[in-house]
Amino acid sequence: xxxxxxxxxxxxxxxxxxTPLYAYVDPNATGLISQIAGPILVxxxxxxxxxxxxxxxxxxxxxxxxRGK
Numbered sequence: 211x212x213x214x215x216x217x218x219x220x221x222x223x224x225x226x227x228x229t230p231l232y233a234y235v236d237p238n239a240t241g242l243i244s245q246i247a248g249p250i251l252v253x254x255x256x257x258x259x260x261x262x263x264x265x266x267x268x269x270x271x272x273x274x275x276x277r278g279k
Contacts, residue, residue: 258265
């Protein structure tokens with residue numbers, strides 16, 4: 211078993227010994243990702259904005275239930 215004091219150096223050395231990946235990411239892939247993720251984030255933010263009162267009420271109810279009040 212490895213002592214906890216040696217875990218960080220072992221992990222660090224292991225990370226340095228990793229061989230590099232030779233992969234190509236198409237520059238247009240980031241455009242596609244932003245076109246998909248952007249509207250999803252906007253819809254999520256809008257939903258949270260419109261439902262923030264219901265969300266806060268639900269969280270408050272859940273906290274009280276967990277605490278046993």
